[in-house]
Amino acid sequence: MQVPAKFEYERADSVPHALQLLERYGPEARIVAGGHSLIPMMKLRLAQPEALIDINGLASELGRIAVEGDELAIGALVRHAELLDDVTATDLFPIFRDAERVIADPIVRHRGTVGGSLCQGDPSEDLSAVFAALRATAVIQGPGGTRTVPVRQFHQGPYETAVEPNELLIQLRVPITPGTGSAYEKVERRVGDWPVAAAGAVITVSDGVIAQAGIGLTAVGAEHFCAPEAEQHLIGRAPGEEVFAEAGRIAAEHCEPHSDQRGPADYKRHLAAELTRRALARANRNVPGSATV
Amino acid sequence: MSYGRMHRKEDARFIRGRGNYTDDVRLPGMLYGAILRSPHAHARIVSIDTSAAEAHPKVKAVITGQTLAGLGLAWMPTLSQDTQAVLATDKVRFQGQEVAFAVAEDPYSARDALELIDVEYDPLDAVIDARKAMDPGAPVIRDDLEGRAGNHIFDWEAGDRARTDAIFEQAEVTVAQDMLYPRVHPAPLETCGAVADFDKVTGKLTVWCPTQAPHAHRTLYAMVAGLPEHKIRVISPDIGGGFGGKVGIYPGYVCAIVGSIVTGRPVKWMEDRSENLMSTAFARDYHMRGEIAATRDGKIQAIRVKVLADHGAFNGTAQPTKFPAGFFHVFSGSYDLEAAHCEVTGVYTNKAPGGVAYACSFRVTEAVYLVERMVDVLAAELNIDPAEVRMRNLLKPEQFPYLSPTGWEYDSGDYPKALRLAMDMAGYDKLRAEQADKRARGELMGIGISFFTEAVGAGPRKHMDILGLGMADGAELRVHPTGKAVLRVSCQTQGQGHETTFAQIVGQELGIPADDVEVVHGDTDQTPFGLGTYGSRSTPVSGAATAIVARKVRDRAKIVAAAMLEASPDDLEWADGKWSVVGDPSTGKSMAEIALAAHSNLELPEGVEGHLDAVTVYNPPNLTYPFGAYICVVDVDPGTGQVKVRRFVAVDDCGVRINPMIVEGQIHGGLADGVGMALMQVMAFDEDGNHLGASFMDYLLPTAIECPAWELGETVTPSPTHPIGAKGVGESATVGSPAAVVNAVVDALRPYGVRHADMPLTPANVWRVINGDPFRTDLAIP
Secondary structure: OOOOOOOEEEEOOOHHHHHHHHHHHHHHEEEEOOOOOHHHHHHOOOOOOOEEEEOOOOHHHHOOEEEEOOEEEEEOOOEHHHHHHOHHHHHHOHHHHHHHHOOOOHHHHHHOEHHHHHHHOOOOOHHHHHHHHOOOEEEEEEOOEEEEEEHHHOEEEOOEEOOOOOOEEEEEEEEOOOOEEEEEEEEOOOOOOOOOEEEEEEEEEEOOEEEEEEEEEEOOOOHHHEOHHHHHHHOOOOOOHHHHHHHHHHHHHOOOOOOEOOEOHHHHHHHHHHHHHHHHHHHHHOOOOOOOO | OOOOOOOOOOHHHHHOOOOOEHHHOOOOOOEEEEEEEOOOOOEEEEEEEOHHHHHOOOEEEEEEHHHHHHHOOOEEEOOOOOEEEOOOOOEEOOOOOEEEEEEEOOHHHHHHHHHOOEEEEEEOOOOOOHHHOOOOOOOOOOOOOOOOOOOEEEEEEEEOHHHHHHHHHHOOEEEEEEEEEEEEOOOOOOOOEEEEEEEOOOOEEEEEOOOOOHHHHHHHHHHHHOOOHHHEEEEOOEOOOOOOOOOOOOHHHHHHHHHHHHHOOOEEEEOOHHHHHHHOOOEEEEEEEEEEEEOOOOOEEEEEEEEEEEOOOOOOOOOOOOOOOOOHHHOOOOEOOOEEEEEEEEEOOOOOOOOOOOOOOOOHHHHHHHHHHHHHHHHHHHOOOHHHHHHHHEOOHHHOOEEOOOOOEEOOOOHHHHHHHHHHHHOHHHHHHHHHHHHHOOOEEEEEEEEEEOOEOOOOOOOOEEOOEEOOEEEEEEEOOOOOEEEEEOOOOOOOOHHHHHHHHHHHHHOOOHHHEEEEOOEOOOOOOOOOOOOOOHHHHHHHHHHHHHHHHHHHHHHHHHHHHOOOHHHEEEEOOEEEEOOEEEEEEEHHHHHHHHOOOOOOOOOOOOOEEEEEEEOOOOOEOOEEEEEEEEEEOOOOOOEEEEEEEEEEEOEOOOOHHHHHHHHHHHHHHHHHHHHOOOOOEOOOOOEOOOOOOOOOOOOHHHOOOOEEEEOOOOOOOOOOOEOOOOOHHHHHHHHHHHHHHHHHOHHHOOOOOOOOOOHHHHHHHHOOOOOOOOEOOO
16 A cells, blocks of 8 residues: 655645745645646655645636737646647647647546646656747746746756745746647657657748747757757758758757667657657648648 | 346446455454565665664554564465565565565554664675576575575476477478567556454454455465464455466465464555565566477478576466466467477576466466467468468367377367458458558558467366365355355456356256346355366356256256156256256246245155255366457557557357356457557566566556457357356457467568567567667666
């Protein structure tokens, strides 16, 4: 029987209250939202926080998805299933639909949250690659107010993020650019598994050439979950299979995958190239008004 | 007629959450136990300090190997005449091995206590790769066994070596292939556990635990612990899946019993998922080399096999005593051969003990995989369609009963008919045409065939026993005055639907509805002796006992009916579920009428005491031999190595089907198991002996997404030796399906010159195979 060690439990009734509780309990406290990473780790006693601060009651503050100006705002407490079901989000960014369909299983998706996924900081997290590809901004609130951090600077190493012990991730903001297509490609050993490797692509096509490109990679040791050299290769070029394949090759070159039971490093590097190529091709196909099908 | 589709009687409680599993058992004053396990695969225990744990206010006892040694219980016998540590005293020999047992007032405190136990280990080099276990200088794992200087356990052979070798020397064509059937785990959703309650006043020990063999457990507890057998009651309540993993006795059960004896209170111990995967019985782990000798036109003449069997740290394989490799020597399969020979060498490694668990019919799974892979290797060598090679070699209906070259007597079958049916259902020729088109476009599609013959229903007691206990099963049947019946059987259901099918057998024999029959099982105080449910033996053995005991009751009913009709029993006939005077159906007496008369003041002939009941013991004259033809269709993504099972056609012949719905359910489950083993399941270990599949995050079970809509077909060839012609089906699909999936994937990869690939065929594995650089699937991926 798996049972966690002893811990205190507090239920926050507002974001300021959650921040007060973080101050009170200090760095050994942990925020719990969906709990699908933290609770199993506690039951295995790999994590033994002194206190859990439950933010599941903060849906009115942190659970919204809305277009605000030229950005899509996604609350940190939005559940995976809610993002998957949000037609505004998935029509604007099909990459969300692609990714959320292959994250865990429906049970986990109904509890797990967008913010929790990012804050867990797992090197194989799907949404970290998705938001990196989208060049999103993280909004973090602390005792002194809110601050923003580009998602590409959010992760500072495995399981380490820019969120300080007395802060709370409250929102992700995704820039909306006309003429943009996006897609996500993942290889998993079985449905619901963590990725062996996965790639997300976001491209903006203007006057027949790629004006902006975002490539997100996960589980392959890509720094900050992105591939800037490959993105650079795409800018100013006409979209096409050869260009996408070359971008994939460049992205793979800059990865540092590790062998584990999901696969050897050379295979993961191969997947970084192959999946980047496939994601770019599909992203290109769903650029609004794209001629190709 | 009581045979046919009917809903499972047990499902009403399961779907309403009213099942009663071991973990649902709660007794007044019950304590909770937790096991401290070894983090090392191989290490000497320098010291164990339990003082801090014992000082915990809610801890009632901390038991170590030393405590048990004082009771003579530190070691226990395994099912293969070896010994296994209950709690380690000298060394730990696999990661996850049991070291100490804490008993506390609640599960949290028991778990907390484990962190207060201080064990000092002196780590030793571990033996992980079975192929290096017998190397000179390899660390000796079992230095507890007197005179043991290495890790070799046994050599065993079957068949005619000289004749086989002679055929190979003369053969026009020979092929050889190394293959690994990796270590997998049955992974039942309910883990193992026990509630032990020792009553100091009466001296009675009651143990609830999810055992597939409650009577064998009771007898072994009596033999090992010295408790009188009539003072031991083993209750196997509802079981959430067994698959062979719940046959043996685990250290945790013994710890719970000792915990109850020491504290004088009931003790519950339930393992968690990782404990289950790391320490309970594994399956397979056979490193095999197969060879076929054949003519140029594809007639198979002989097969020979060498096996290196990884048995882990203690030889805990569950199988009939005479057969250290189980029934592996049924590997000549479904084919008409001149000769066959196999040799099996068992070795110790620093891994968990176990052996044949996981729906394998005592290693028939490994045998079928070996021969069905080899037939495809031969087909590729000769460039003949694999279906055609099988058709040229399958046994013909007129050859039954057939004595196989390794000594099995196959009971009945029409193999070509089953394969033709499967090919018709699949549209085999069309699939091959589609494959040719796809190959021309660079797309990878594969078609895999597996034809299996199972050997189930162990077994004839003169050949088969487990630790000296013959494999015959008892049954008791009592018809109450109003014609409702209670059947008591020794085997225990873990999802097979015994409460339904055995009631149907009684109903069929007595002419009463199956709903009027209650099946009592799983409680040693309430049921006759028998060896349990595994190896697809319930219907072949206990099902036969049920039919025979019902016929005994029917025969007694005949005498009672004769008294009722004032006729001679010789003048009665059994028709439409009634005894009646020959030629006069209007005289018919139903079982309910007869039962009431049997309990009444009706004057009965001399020699019949009254009431309506019977007992029997069924000693099977032979095994039963179910068979089947499976065809799997896969698509492979060459860019990622991902395999998609597109279709799966399964034609099964398990003889007479008592409840076809339950048979189909069993087949569905087994096919899913096969897809899991073929594509994703493996327990690999790194060089230090760390278990790399110790949770469901790393040990993958297939889901509906990986399973196609199964296409099932059937032929019916009754068993001539079974009283109702049934053959047993619980493991058929698990036995037959992995080879079909692997054959399909290898077939898809033929454009790359691939002849073989080891399971599991994960995307990474397939991609490496395509690139000619496969890795060992049983070790850490380098």
